[in-house]
Structures are given as C-alpha cells and as structure tokens.
Amino acid sequence: MPKLIDLLGKGYFPKELPPPFTTRKFSATVVSQLANLPQPFIKLAGNSLLTQHSLARPGKLRRQLGIPNPIRFFQLAELIHKHWSTLDKHCRRSRFSLSRPVYYSSRSRAIAPLYEMNILPLARAKLRAKSRFILKTDVAGFYPSLYTHSIPWAIHGKQTAKTNRSLKGAAVFSPVFCSL
DSSP states (O other), rough: OHHHHHHHHSSSSSSTTTOOOOHHHHHHHHHGGGGOOOOOHHHHOOOOOEEEEEEEEEETEEEEEEEOOEEEEHHHHHHHHTTHHOOOOOOHSSSSSSOOEEEEEESSSSSEESTTTTTTTHHHHHHHHOSOOOOOOOOTTTHHHOOTTTHHHHHOOHHHHHTTTTTTTTTTTEEETTTT
C-alpha cells in the first residue's frame, strides 16, 4: 500500500520539473501534523484551479504543466492511500493495460506505470502479436477532460454510480460507495 508521505513527496509535482522543485518538506510536514491539520485540509469546499508552469522545451516550444492545489492534492493522496487495495484490484482486471499503476517505495515517483517507457514498445509488440484488432487513441487532452463522476462510472459501472448520486462526487472512494 502506498505510504502517504511517498504520495505527497514523490508524485505531487509534474516529473518534468527540474530537481530543485520538490515537495519532500511539504510531505514530511503534513504527515507529521496529520492530527492537527487545519480545517481546509479536512474539508475544502468549492472548486480549485491548477497553477500553471511554463516549461521551456528545445526550439521555440513551451509545455504547460499544471500544479494542483496542495490541499486538494493531499485529499487525493489520502484517498489513494486509504483505498489503494480497491484501486489496485480494479486496475489489475485489465489484461491489456501496460500502464497499470504500481506503487514503488524506492523510485523517484511513488506511483509509476508497470512497464518503463523504454520497455513499452517490446511489450506492445508481444501483446499485439496475439491480438486480432488494435485500437489506437490519442489521450493528449485526457486529464483536462476527466470529470469526477467518470471515476465511479469506470470503477462501478455507470448505472451503479448514477444510483448512488447522493454521495456527491467528493465521496467517490467513500467506504459506502466502494463497499469496503
């Protein structure tokens, strides 16, 4: 199970940021003060916008990176920490996914894909050799288009998720909803 200190300290900032950008102190401070966190950490109301960081790339191109609100990221990391077994069980159901998330305590990122990027072409070739069809998609706009209600749809099915609307999105991983 992922440790909260790892999720906050090794996964908050985009991996493309240079090494001086780190959240290890943030992680250590928050985890050491879990019993005394201010009310916004417990229940932050309203929407939260990403902070943008423009990263220079070779040539004249720039890449826009999004950095989430630290309180919102803490809440997400805490949910992942508490409900990792449910999420992991769901992700393991696919026989095709080569990017299933795996927790690593010793890597620079707490959660990383099952296969490293340099191994993916060979793994894809092996999988495709056994397949009759190939579906290829472009997911460049995936994260900005992800709605909170689509997570319970993916985990529990659309009909079950719609039946449990009273949980109002923020409780996506609540014990009642996940039947834990």
